[in-house]
Amino acid sequence: MRGVVRSVLFGGLRRAGGSGAPRRAGSSSVVAEAPAVRNRILTLQSMNPQVRAVEYAVRGPIVIKAGEIERELQRGIKKPFDEVIKANIGDAHAMGQQPITFLRQVVALCTYPDLLDSPRFPADAKSRASRILQSCGGYSLGSYSTSQGVACIREDVARYIEKRDGGIPADPDNICLTTGASEGIASILKILVSGEGKSRTGVMIPIPQYPLYSAAISEFDAVQVNYYLDEDNCWALDVNELRRSLYQAREYCNPKVLCIINPGNPTGQVQSKHCIEEVIHFAWEEGLFLLADEVYQDNIYSDNCHFHSFKKVLFEMGPEYSSNVELASFHSTSKGYMGECGYRGGYMEVLNLHPDIQAQLMKMLSVRLCPPVSGQAAMDVVVNPPQPSEESYEQFIREKEAVLGNLAQKARVTEELFNQVSGLQCNPLQGAMYAFPRIFIPPRAVEKAKELQMEPDMFYCMQLLEQMGICVVPGSGFGQREGTYHFRMTILPPLEKLKLLLQKVKEFHVRFLDEFS
Amino acid sequence: MRGVVRSVLFGGLRRAGGSGAPRRAGSSSVVAEAPAVRNRILTLQSMNPQVRAVEYAVRGPIVIKAGEIERELQRGIKKPFDEVIKANIGDAHAMGQQPITFLRQVVALCTYPDLLDSPRFPADAKSRASRILQSCGGYSLGSYSTSQGVACIREDVARYIEKRDGGIPADPDNICLTTGASEGIASILKILVSGEGKSRTGVMIPIPQYPLYSAAISEFDAVQVNYYLDEDNCWALDVNELRRSLYQAREYCNPKVLCIINPGNPTGQVQSKHCIEEVIHFAWEEGLFLLADEVYQDNIYSDNCHFHSFKKVLFEMGPEYSSNVELASFHSTSKGYMGECGYRGGYMEVLNLHPDIQAQLMKMLSVRLCPPVSGQAAMDVVVNPPQPSEESYEQFIREKEAVLGNLAQKARVTEELFNQVSGLQCNPLQGAMYAFPRIFIPPRAVEKAKELQMEPDMFYCMQLLEQMGICVVPGSGFGQREGTYHFRMTILPPLEKLKLLLQKVKEFHVRFLDEFS
Known part of the structure; x- marks a missing residue:
């Protein structure tokens, strides 16, 4: 039976074009026997509508365009610039930052343990x-770890948190190592969402986010x-705005989670201890799960700013808070002074999770092994x-301080230069690694953008890319108050290149205002 | 206003226990001032019900129990065995398999390029x-790659596929590097699902899966x-069973995807070219998106079996198929002869995706950077x-052949030994790295399991773990025909340990039958 079906159905097709060479319908080499191209099963209409709704500006249309321009430059097409400077993403090594030697030494030794007898590597x-x-199966980086992560590394994370937070205990069982911080954040959100209609889970996020x-x-x-963060007040978080947002949202959904990014991305503000206390109290009072994205905890530049972890403040507020508020906080290898984005390292610490939920979280993480x-x-x-x-201490500290000192200097230079330009306005870069200046876009440029069915700041950034070869991300990709426009730019390029970049932005901006005034 | 709220609300709590020390409600050190433990926001009832429904047996209850027993052994608690042998997961290095030297040399050099001048490393x-x-930003593994993966690696993947498939072209733009094969598979499924009620997406999967x-x-x-795969016919796929399954499913959902695992996991069967042609024709005829999980493509042990990629067979069937059938296929660094699970390397190749969908896929992948x-x-x-x-060729081939030869030997030994035991029955292990023997469980043991609210094969495996220290996964975690029972066991332990393991399974099985007959 099986054979019969096959020979009847396959025979004719085999004759029509059974060679190994692929052909595309409509290509010039296929004429008489061109196969009918059928409709695709998977289309924009039939696909997952939730995935279709996803937007991710940091690698969105502007970055795709930048890639096209780079390829054109490679093919020798003339542009008013020689290279595209990509300031769209916090990718330190791609901008020339050197890896921390000790980190790479340890990872190389783990990768190829033959080197453990090499005199090129320090004893530490x-x-x-x-x-x-010793904590890896078969003494190999090639073994799966437990889904939660290698035991001794989770212990080291717990000790690091304890030290950072002045001795407040951290439990390795509450630590999960993750694939970058992104995976941890997405996992917690995934486990939190439920409901239909008015009981759908609401997730509170800062704007810009x-x-x-x-x-x-x-x-x-x-x-x-x-x-909304308060741009007029250095992008500070105002708890009254949290309250407004929450109360309005309760009319159409069930807000269960409050996400905080501190230091802020893209806004770079560093929250005061006072502010964090207010946020925690608000979450406690209103029954919100707290999610603290602290991946820029090492990136603080303003002298009067300090990093306070949500966990530390939570414990300092006393047991009513520290044994009740559900908190997940996140860190990463990608930012800080190490900038190891490509390794996709990260961790999350969870606090006060219901034991059932902790088990569910582990189960969910185990699917990705x-x-x-x-x-x-x-x-x-x-x-x-x-x-x-x-042995390696001195070199490590030297390298770490060089990176952080350099970033602090670039944060100042960026703020200063942007604020010299009429129609640009930039809050102090207290932390993280981005500037998010506000840009004045003249009404005629807004009109022009509307004609092109673009957000006005997308139009501005596209022009900046096409005229100057500078790739930054429009503020509309992060969210902003209606009628205001911004862009996000990393401060990672080497100082001289950064100054050049800032100069070019200035020049472009003046010309843009001129053209559309 | 803000200050007032704070002092009123925080004052009392501060006095009650504002020190940095954490305390748990109900712990003995907290008496009068014990904070009320509030209800958690995130509970089994309020969590995402879809996540709650997830089950993942490979790291499920049996593995959690194995971990507990290991910790008991470490604490010196006496057991009828000295160690737990974990045969639950295909984790080659954890079972003592050595990494391929060349692979680790290349990765170590990429990690710490200082070594590029070291005489310890071969020129190749x-x-x-x-x-x-040179294809990484800033010449560093620490830079983000494009979301699709490093360009030169995608080119190498494309060339590999072309060579494997006898010259059928592969386009690097159709290749995405992934975090293990798991991420690729989950991404394609995620993008495919849609609909409500009777139009919900149906996903066809083999049982066992x-x-x-x-x-x-x-x-x-x-x-x-x-x-259902046909156990009586070496776990072969029968297209008539596909048809039955599809037609029945159309009464309650919208089946859009057909998933194939070849070589099979947990069943180890290797599909014939004829079978693959039938499957492709079926998918073409019925309008199904094909998903070919080919991560065990290097793990073929039976002399009369060969790996045929779905892509190659698709092209050999002619342009009506090769330009119409939507196919995603997957490979991984975790299996084969390299067994590099911990690196989470993988790729997928997509074919005939609608250009809109290809863009959507890239957008979705870009969110995880x-x-x-x-x-x-x-x-x-x-x-x-x-x-x-x-220079490295000879050593590489020697290492590769040693691993694959060893696995082939272990596949034979396992099949032979299982089939010597009355009440155990094992198909030939044609490929992959698992045995999935059928086990006879006497009615009295089935009764006993029901009393304990366990699946009968879970009861069997728990007994095997507790009595012998052997950790395998019950067939119910993979799916099986009702009334049949199995377990999945990897053949990765070193030969002598594997023999010991098989001997212990045999001994246990005889005792189990005795006890419950």
Whole structure:
């Protein structure tokens, strides 16, 4: 029976074109026997509508366009510039920042343990690598770790948090290593969403936000609940605005989660302890799950700003808070002074999760088996760097301080230069690695953008890219108050290149105002 | 206003216990001032019901129990065995398999390029590493790659596929590097699901299946449509069973995807070319998107079996098929002869996707930024191993053949031994790295399991774990015909340990039958 079906159905087709060579319908080499191109099963209409709704500006149309221009430059097409400067994403090494030597030494030793006898590697790097390998199955980075992450690395993370937070205990069982911070954030949001209609989960996010949040909210079919940061007050978070946002949202959804990004992305503000206390109290009072994105915790530049972790403040507020408020906080290897984005290392710490939920979280993470083990090893060095008594300490501190000092300088230069330009206005870059200046776009340019069916700041950024070869991300990709326009730009290019970039933005802006005034 | 709210609300709590020390409600140190423990926001009732429905047996209750027993052994608690042998997961290095030297050399050089001048590394490894680094931003594994993956690695993947498939062209733009194969599979399924009620997307999967599929189907709220593999015919796929399954499913959902695992997991069967042609024709005829999980493509042990990729067969069937059938196929660094699970490397190749959908897929992948770049580098070595003219070739081939030869021997030994035991029955292990023997469970044991509210094969496996220290996964975690029972066991332990394990299973099985007959 099976044979019969096959020969009847396959015979004719075989004759028509059974060779191995692929052909496309409509291509010039196929004439008489061109196969009918059928409708696709998977189309924009039939696909998952929640995925269709996802937007991710950091790698959106402007970055695709930048790639096209780069390829045109490579093909020798003349442009008013020689290279595209990509300031769209916080990708430190791509901008020339050098890796921290000790981190790479440890990961290389873990990768190829033959090197453990090599005199090229310092003893402290070797002992770190041996310790990590002993906690890996078969002494290999190639084994799966537990889904939660390598045990000794989770212990090191817990000790790092304790030290950072002045001795408040951290439990390795509450730590999950993740594939970058993004995976952790998406996992917690995924587990939180439920409901239909008015009981759909609302997720409160700052505006401007990092678009991972809006993307995850779309994907999981939750409701995005915006609270606006106060641009006139250095992008500070105002708890009255949280309240307004929450109360309005309760009319159409069930807000259950409050997301905080501190230091802010794209806005760079660093929250005061006072502000964090207010946020925690608000979450406690209103029954909100707190999600603290603290991946820029090492990136603080303003002298009068300090990083306070949500966990530390929570515990300092006393047991009514510290044993009740559900909190997940996140860190990453990608930012800070190490900038190891490609390793996709990260961790989350959860607090006060119901034991059933903790088990559900572990079950969910187990489906993806484990985070990349080399990224876990990189995370270990971040949380367990060389100590003053160790051989690599001096070089490590020198490298770390060079990166952070350099970033602080670039933060100042950027703020200063933007504020010299009429029609540009930039808050102090207190932390993180971005400027998010407000741009004045003249009404005629807004009109022009509307004609092109573009957001006005997308039009501005496209012009900046096409005229100057500078790739930044329009503020509309992060959210902004209606009628205001911004762009996000990283401060990662080397200082001289950054100055050039800023000069070019200035020149462009003046010309743009001129053209559309 | 803000200050007032704060002092009123925080004052009392501060006095009650404002120190940094954490306390738990109900712990003995907290008496008079114990804070009321509030209800949690996130509970089993309020959480995402789709996540709650997810099950993942490979790291499920049996593995959690195995972990507990291991910790008891470490604490010195006496058991009838000295160690737990974990045969629950295909984790080669954890079972003592050594990494392929060349792969680790290349990744170590990419990690720490200082080593490029070291005489310890062969020239071919250095040239591979340099080439990869030249395709990375800032010459660093620490930069984000494009979301689709490092360009030169996608080119190498395309060339590998072309060579594997006898010259059928592969386009690097159709390749996405992924975080293991799991991420690729989940991404395609995610983009495919839509609809409500009778138009919900149905996903056809083999039974027994690898539980990533059922987990993803639960998570994305699709409908699982089972087709049964034919145990009496070496777990072959029968297209008539596909038809039965599809036609029945159309009464309650909209089946859009057909998932194939070849070589099979957990069943190890290798599909014949004839079978693949039938499956492709069926998908073409019935309008199904094909998903070919080919991660065990290098793991073929039976002399009369060969791996045929779905893509190759698709093209050999002629343009009516090759320009119409939508296909996504998957490979991984985790299996084969390299067994680099911890690197989370993988790729997918998509064919005939609507251009809109290809753009949507890239957008969706961009939210997670990029797959781990060290995993991408590992994937590069898998698809671009040393060539006969190169320095490392001989060692590479020796290592590769040793691993595969060893696995083939273990496949035979396992099949033979299981079939010597009355009440155990095992199909030939044609490929992959698992045995999935059928076990006879006496009615009295079935009764006993029901009393304990366990699946009978879960009861069997728990007993095997507790009595013998052997950790395997019950067939119910993969799916099986009603009234039949199985378990999945990897053949990865070293030969002598595997023999011991098989001997212990035999001994246990005889005792189990005795006890419950």
